[in-house]
Each structure stands twice: as C-alpha cells, then as structure tokens.
Amino acid sequence: MLYTDTNSKGAGVDDEDGEGAWVRPPPPPVAPKQQSLIFQQIEIDHYIGSPRAGMPGQQTGRVPVTRMFGVNDAGNSVCCHVHGFSPYFYVTCPATLKDSHLADFKHALNRALMDDMKSNRERISDAVLAVEVVQRESIYGFHDNQSARFLRLTLALPRLIAAAKRLLGEGKVFVANLGTPVYEAYESNIDFEIRFMVDTHLVGCCWVELPAGSWSVRTHDPQTRCQLEVDVAWNKFRVHEPEGEWARVAPFRILSFDIECAGRKGIFPEAEKDPVIQIAAMVIRQGEAEPFVRTIFTLKECAPIVGTQVLCFGRELDMLEVSVFLCQSWSRFVRLTDPDIITGYNINNFDLPYLLNRANALKSSVFPFLGRMKDARSIIRDSMLQSKQMGRRENKNINIEGRCQFDLLMVLLRDYKLRSYTLNSVSYHFLQEQKEDVHHSIISDLQAGNPQTRRRLAVYCLKDALLPLRLLDKLMCIINYMEMARVTGVPLSYLLTRGQQIKVVSQLPEEEKPLKLGQEIIAGEQNLILPVNKGTGDDEFEGATVIEPHKGYYSLPIATLDFSSLYPSIMMAHNLCYTSLLSGPHKAQEYGLSPEDFIKTPSGNYFVKSHKRKGLLPEILESLLSARKKAKNDLKNETDPLRMKVLDGRQLALKISANSVYGFTGAQVGKLPCLEISQSVTSFGRTMIAFTKEQVEEKYTIANGYSHNAKVIYGDTDSVMVLFGVETVAEAMAMGNEAASYVTEKFVKPIKLEFEKVYFPYLLINKKRYAGLYFTRADRHDKMDCKGIETVRRDNAPLVANLINTCLQKILIERNPTGAVDYAKQVISDLLCNRIDISQLVITKELTKLEKDYAAKQAHVELANKMKKRDAGTAPKLGDRVPYVIVAGAKGTPAYEKAEDPIYVLENNLPLDYEYYLCNQLSKPLLRIFEPILGEKAESQLLKGDHTRSRIITHSKVGAMAKFITKKASCIGCKVPIPSSSEALCKHCKSRESEVYIKQTNILGKMEQKFSELWTQCQKCQGSIHEEVICTSRDCPIFYMRRKVQLELVDQEKILQRFGVPSW
C-alpha cells in the first residue's frame, strides 16, 4: 500500500517502491556465440531501415527489415530484427520472352519504377533486385498438372509492388525486341508480413529459436525499449511448430487501463478542453490469476485504497501543468511496465485517442511515445472496417509498435451477439455481476469534491480497468485468439483489425509447402500461385435447401440426423477446389480426360477427380480436420488446466477455419472468389438432404417390418428431423443411430451422417423456427433448444423473450399448455395495467449509420436526434446501441415518432403505448407458439379475453397540455370525483374510512420496503454501504425499478396525507 503526496513535479512516479514492481526482471547475461535465444513472438511488422553488415540482402540504400516482438520464458521482452528478406511477386511470362530478355526487362522495369517514384527518401539505387523465370501453376482451374512459366520479380521495398504491378499492367515497361506484352500479376496483394511468415514457416504467436552463433545483440544504439534487441538473418532462425511443449504460452504482460475525464455539464468530454482526471491501470502476467500492478493516477488528492498504489498529482501547482504530469507519468508507466498486450474497454476508439489528443492539446512532447520503438510517436488514424460479419464500423487506428492492442469491445462485437455492449451489461452477461455505472455528468462533481469522493471515483475507475482482464480470462480471449493466430498463421493483431478472409489467404500460400515437398518426386516442381482477383460478376446462387416443415406440436420423440461438417466434407468428398475446376466439358476433352476422371456437380460445374489432381482446398480441410481431431484427443488426455485451455482454443479455431473455407469461395468481393465451388457445394448439400429424406422414408416403413412409417417432418441445410413414431427417447435414439449409419454408407467418404439428438416434445413453428427439449441421453434432457424464436433475438423487448421462454418451458418441460396460456394472460394483463417493469420493455437498436444514410425513418435514429437536442452529452453516438421504449401517441402517429428514452419516460411519467407492445411485439410470437396448440382460437383467447379489460392510464408530466391541466380530486376508496382534495373519501365511502386508510398505509409500507431492498442491492453493487448510490446504469433492471418505486412513493405519501393528521 503506498500513498504519495506530491508537491513537486511528478514526484509520485519517482518513487522507487512503486517502480520496482513495474519493471520487468532484468535479463540474464547472454552469449550469442554459445547460447540460442528462444522466445514467443506476438507481433510482427516491418520497417524500412539501413542494411546491417554481415546480413544477407541488399547492402545499399534502405531495405525492408522485419521485426518480431516477443517474450522469453523468463518474461524478458525481446525484439528481433530480421534482415535480408525482400518482397516479391509474380507476373505471367509472355511466350515471346526469352532468357536473354531478362536483363533488359529488369533494367526497363527498374527505370520505370525509379521514374514513377515521386521522391526517393530511401535512396534506392536498384528498385528491382532480381527477375527470374520460374515454373509455377495458377491455382485457378485445372491445367492437367502442367506448370507454366512465370516471372518472379523481387523488389527493394514492399510499396513498390503495387507500382510495379500498375506499370506492367498499363504497358509502361517497354523492353527491346519484346514491346509491351500483357503481364498478369499474381500474389501482388499479399501483405509483406504474411509473405515473410509463409516463406519462413512462421505462424502467429509461435516460438522462435535463434540458434547459437546466428544472432547478435545490439549493445549500442538500440532502437527499441525491449530488454533484448537482437539481429538475425531471415534464413537462420528456427520456428517451432506449436505442438507439445511449444504449445505453451510465455508470461506476456497484459495492461488494462481506463480513464476518467471531467466533462462539462451536458457535453461529452472533449480532449481539447476537458482534463483527464484519473487513469487506472492493471498489469497481469498471462496465466496468473491476479494483477501484480494496480495503480491509479489521480488529479488532486485521493484517499488511499487497499491493495492499490494511488499516485496523486498536484495540490498547489497550476492545474494545467499538473494534468500534463498525470498523462506523462502514465505514459512513463507504460514504458516501464512494458506490456505486450494492451487491453481495456473501447480503448481503441475512446481512451487511447482521448489521451493522445489530450497530450497534444497540452503540448506534451513526451507522452506519445507509448510503443517500443524509441523514436516512434503514436498517431491516430481513422479507418473504416467493413465486413459482412460486423457491418460497417468507424475505427481509429493507433500505432503502438511492438504492443498488441486487444480491445475487449472489439472482441465482443466480433464474437458475441449481445443486446447491449456496455461494459456493465457485458459483465452481467458473462460474470453475472452488475457494475455500477457513473454517468459522466456527475464525474466532475465527484472530482470537485474531497479526497473521499475522488476515492469513490478511483474505485469505480479501477473496477473498469479490472473487468476487461477478468472477462478476457473468463472468455479465454487471449488463448483463443493466439490459437487462431497459430492455426491460420497470421499475426495476432490481424485477427482483430482485418476481416475473416485474411485467415484463409494466409493459409493458401502456407499449404503450398507440404504439397510441394510431397509431389516433387512424382510430378516435378509443382508450385501454385494465386492470381489477383479483379472481382467477378455478382451472380446470385441458390442457398441451402429447406424441406418444407410439417408444422405442429409433436408429443413423440423426433430424432435429428446431422451431417457433420457438411460443407468441408462435401468439398473433400468431391474434390472441389480451384485447382480441380474445369470450366466446361470442352476442357475435359482438351485434356483428354475420360468420363471417370471428372464429375459434373448438380449445379452443372465440372471438377476433375482426385486421382487426376488432388485439390488444394480438400487438402487444407483434411489437415485442418485431422488437426482438430488430434487437438480434441489431446484435450481428453490433458490434465494441466492452462494447456487444456490452449487445446480447446485450438480445436475451436480449427473448426472455425474449416467452415470459413467455404465462405471464402463464395465471398464475391473476396480475395479469390469461386462461385463454381460454392454453388457446387450447396447444390450437393441440397441433393444430399433430399436423398436422406428419401432413404429414411423408404426404409422405415411398416412394410419393412417397422412399427410405424417414418416421416421426415423438417430438414434444414445440414440436418433432417425424423418422426419414427416410437414412444420413448431411447427407441428413437436407437433408430436414429441405425438410420444415420445406414444412410452414411450410401455417401462418398468422408461425408458422414450422424445421429445427434432427440427432440421430445417438439414444437415446429415454421422454417428455421422451432423449439424442443434436447436429449442426447435417454434418461434426462440436456436443455431447451429454441431456434429462430424470439427468445434469442435482440431486436425486441426483453419482455417478449422472457414471456416466450417461460411459456415454452411450461409447454415443453412441464407439459402444461393451459398453464402457459394462463401465464401469458397474466403477463398481458400486467402489461396493460402498467405493472410490468419498464426495463422489460426497452428495445435496443444499434445506431449504425447517420440519419441521412437510412432510407426509411427509424425509431432509434429519430430518438437519437431528439436526445441530442435535449442534452448533447448523453445522446447516443454512432455505433452505440440506443435503448428506447414506445410511448403513446395520437392515432396514426408512426412508431418511429413514438420512441422515447426510458429514463425520460420514467421521470416524466409518460404513458407507454401498451397496445403497441401487445400488437406489434407480443402478439405474433405468442400466436406462433400457441397456434399449433390452441389452433384458431388462440388469438381471441390470448389477446382479447377478459384479462385485457383492466387498464391503468397514466398522465404525463410533460407535453403541451400538462401545464394547464389540474388534477381533480377523487375518492381514494371508489375513485369518483369529489369536490375538494382536502377530503380523502366521498360520502359513500366515508363509513369505510379506517379500512381504506389501512389499505393505503399497507401499500406505502410495501413500497418503502421494496425501495429499501433495491437501494441496498445497489449499495452492495457499488461496494459501499455508507455512501449515496449514484449509479445510473441503463442496462440494469434494478435501476429502473428503483427509480419507479421512488416516484411512486412520493405519490403514495401524498395520498396518505389527504387523510389528514390522525386524531383519536
């Protein structure tokens, strides 16, 4: 525990005790001649530097140098400069080009490139390093295993590739006696780092060994802040495959941080004006349970916090100057603790840019050096990331060399579909912990208070820094992403900043190698290269098939047969690949293929069979699937928990990769689309589903000696649901197993139909909409499985999901349909009487585009505008999920005008549009699940029964009429109007005064108790029961309840006061 009072400049940081814990352990003495250096690399990039004597490659001018950052087993940071690797790409070699032309060609290209360069900062004398003729084969299409001649052009700098491709393509390179033939570029769009990794067999996050004698330590003039800075030639180091002991993870340092800013009232903090008042930082070593550094930097004095280093800045100094120190000492803290991974919640788009902009505004020259390069400033760049998986996102890119930025928000956005992505709701979702949410408008008040209130804020800030670490650990993000990097062979940071495709692209060059080795003996050198995609047409192709569902409620067990890894196995079974593609039957004739040598797929495409040419994609898939099998096996035998995590992460990564191969061929704007493959795959899938249905219904009949005629009631993409007609789960399982193996025999290997589960009972609502109890064992159900039903969708109110879920539980588990109907009626009645908690009615939608980009008006967009007018500071911004409720409006008002902020509704007592919730939200999903059970009368029973005839109508406190209207007094007992509000009851009820009074007192008592309970709950959540609750979390149901009861209490007290002073 340390508390430093600072009167002098940045005194807190000079404290030795604190820093001792910050820095890494000193590296052991190294002897490059005798020892090898082993480390796990985590980040790979390249820079343009000067060549180093004794290293291969160009020796003049500036050269590209690859850099690997990593950590060794002892926890020392390592930076390894790799020299001598030059970028290259291929172009088609014109038939007229002879070896004698090569020198001229090189010269011509060189001159063209040099002329093309606007400036020659790198003082390059030779842009083209080498031109060679090589035998390669284009990956696209079957060429009868004939390779063709290609030119391999090695250039001095990576950025010259694009220029060279352009110049060659435009015919700007004139070679004597040759002219300007057409050169088609291959592999020019592969990143330099990926190229390097492929050629050196590096994969992301693998262990690298520099053998003794091959490396040297930089003793003078180090460029980085790493403890060990070494140089090595690109062909001298060894890469360990991540197997066995090399699957381990080095003790990386992970820094998680969070900042608090003092905003002005009503305005979201702006870096130019509002100071950063607190920065919490936690550093943990990968694999340890608790962070070993917990530090909070605060502006002005802050009371001590147990277990945390509190560094306060400034009492007497000028505040502006002090905040410079705060930022600078945090920057220093980062340099000293030297983290490998920087994490936090939304650091990429808020915390880091804010700090950098703030430091810029304060003119701090020291702050932006956050990376490991001594002379590299961190700069913010805006970027747009567009991917099918995540939609369009605006991001900020900040370069922090050598440290991997692992923003937890990005990970969650990518991997999880949630209703809300605030840290609070995320932590509730995954850790079942509510977190208090301090609105940024009161942060300034806390800061302006005393050391105790600042401590309050500090505790909150620390929690925000700790939660990302706990979530990373809980969700195993780091391990899973490392394994994904290892499987796909790209650097860790690529996985977060690029789309899916990069993964497959990196695998394609990767897989060439073993292929080459294996086939060299038989077919000579057979190397594949990738053409540069120019984007093909946008033909739509038919998707997967769906067998028309026989809707209904099945009280007999339904067996489900699934194709395991359907698409990968189709590609393997039929040898569907770029390399085996024939553009038509005429090609087959051209190559002299007999009908046994190729197949025609159901979609009318032609592929050669594997004995003619084993496809590359099937090969990749096989190795992925066998690797997954192996990982799963290892997982079974593994006992060490950390290694189990690693293996589990790996098998998951392999599965995702295998499935993304299909998507890759279908992505039309992708790196290498091939619709012939993707449409053949889906067409095979369709025929297989139909075939399975046919087979099952043909075999399992009474005529064949079975007790019932089997019926396929539904089938989708890779599964069919079969009603065998048997009574028990066990029988259905036995028959399912039998049917699966029976049908599997009829397919080409490795296509396999598996029996997976039994649904019993089963409610089939429509295509892709069903629910059932999921059995994998005969004795007990595993879970309730719902597909496409509102329980899992995000664009409706939680009330819908909860109601449907409970109803399904009552129907399926308790087998009590009447109970479910009663429950639904009760909820509807509660809804109409305003008894449903408002948090249950909140709908959230993401604000993905600006208003003008939306074609039609949308509720959440309109609301965001409305809120911006009220208070620009709290209004949702682009990318936020906007919570709203629908309030009552005039007849014919469109729904988008009726959206309102839930808190505003609560405070002003706005009436909600219950009809909307009943008709637009609840009715359809409810009718869908009840129609198979109740039939036609479902609607009148559920939506129009007696339970809908009791309503409570509230009156808003805002609105044009509100200020003119007075409330007339009414009798508390029977609600009829009475002349004066000083009276409590009408003359008819007067005789029952005591009874009514007791009733109202009871109501007040219950409210008081409820409020106290809620208040205590919030106090527990904020971790202090001595202080006022300041949390305004919009994700927390407790918050809404607390606010509602609070308002109701005030009204109820007024009612009681009308009875007057009790007298005897």
Add this chain to the structure above:
Amino acid sequence: MRSVPARFVCEPCRKRAKTCRQSGADNTTGKERSRCDSSLILYTASVCRGYRNLAKMFEARLVKGSLLKNVLDAIKDLLKQASWDCADSGIQLQAMDNSHVSLVSVSLKAEGFDKYRCDRNLIMGMDLGSMSKILKCAANDDIVTMKAQDNADTVTFMFESPNQEKVSDYEMKLMNLDQEHLGIPETQYACVVKMPSSEFARICRDLSNFGESICIACTKEGIKFYAAGDIGTANIKLAQTSSVDKEDAVLIDLQEPVTLTFSCHYLNMFIKATPLSPQVSLSMSPDVPLVVEYTIPDLGHIQYFLAPKIDESDS
C-alpha cells in the same frame, strides 16, 4: 355469465344468491355473484361491496338516441378508452388523447335525459370503439337507454323503435380503467368567437391541405385563419356580422387581439362534433389552450382543449 367460486363471495351475498335461486330468480343473480368477485380486494378486507350497494343502479333514457351516436362519433377518434363519470347531476367524461396534446370534456346534464336515475356515483370504463359499434346498431330515431347495475362489469344499451315494436338489448363488457380525473381551471379568455360550426369545419378541412398548422388571428374587425405550406399559402378572413340572433352569425367578444397557432391534425378531429351543434365557440388567450365548444341543445356540451404550438422548431 361466469361462475364464481364460493370462497370469493361474502356471506350475505351467498345467502342472497341462494334465496334468489330458490325463488326462481331472474338473471340478476349471476350479476350479484360476479359483483362480489369484482370486489375481491374489498372482500378480503371483510367487506363485500356488492352486497352493500345491491339495490342501487344507474339508468339514463334518451328519446333522441341519435344524439348519443353523434357524441360518440365526436370523441372516438381521439380516445380509445374512456371513463364515464355518472353522478346524480349527469354524465361527464374528461380525458386526454393518447398523445397528451388535447383534452376532451363531455358533459350531459341529467335534465337533458328523458329519464335519469343514478343512485350513487359510478364510473364506467368503456372501450369507445366497441361502444360505437353497438350504437351503430341503433336506428337514428330509436330511443336509447343506458343501464347499469352499480358495480357491475357490464353496461346494457337498450334500443326501442319509436313505435315500441322492436326492442334490442346490447350488453357490453366494461373496462376497469384506473385513471386520474382531470380538469381545466376556469379562465377569462382574451377573446371568444362564435361562428357557424359548418363554416369552421370547412375552414379546418381546407387549410389542412396547405400545412400542418393553422394560425388563428383575432382582431376587432374579424377573425383570420392562415396556413402555409409547400404549395403556397391560404388566408381566410371572416368579418363580424351585424345580425346577432341568426345561427350563421360570426360574433367576436374581444378583450385584446390574439394570434395563436394550432395543429391541423387535432382541429380536424374536433370538427367531427359539427353535427351536434349549428354553432361553435372558440375561446382563446395567449399561451393558454384553445377551447372549442359545441353546445348540445338541451343536453350539455362537448369541449375540446388544445395547447397552442409554441414554436415551429419545438414541436
């Protein structure tokens, strides 16, 4: 009629039901029983309201039944559900529309009915859509009678043809609407304009083609309606007429000139009351809601209150 478990019925009511059954009782038995059910909460407090008020009832008979139909047409677009407050002085209805921009106030005096009985104050929550459907079943010259037992959960509409040859009974389920009672304080208006209701309806309809709002300016000389929109502007001026007594007179009682802007949407809802009265009165003061009042001859009135638009950008 739904049956009620015995435990929900208080002791006196149970006895009563028994005697009714023994004496071959009419269908009121069922009602009595369900009344106890509806007063469930009170019953737990050891009082069954159903029994206490057993003999009390509500009945209102209107020979000119079409008036009631017109009243309903005048409010059913603004209000989905509403409570009718019945007292011995007459029937009242006051409610805000769904969006809380306007307020409707209906008053039907007891004297206006041909027969009126209300033993104790009573609130009947009704779905106005359903009520309107029922009233549509009445012919224009039918005599309409509304009847309810005190604390019942239904109301009965009885339609009798003038020659008493046809009598139809419609029973409608009531709603339990828990809502506050609203009022508008008495105000001295800066200007009160009386004009033919059909003229006002015409002006509102015409001007709503031009814009979303209508500006009403009232001076000594007359009253001016103004609207502007994409297609252009519209101006209608009505001068004060000299004759006082005729129904098509335009009369202005002015303390000070007023100019206010109102939403067309709501004014167009208000003019649905035109059939009820040949004359309409508009009362205005700066920054105070406009009152549009239709007097129903011999029966009562309908008042609509509408807040002025403060500022274009604000709405």
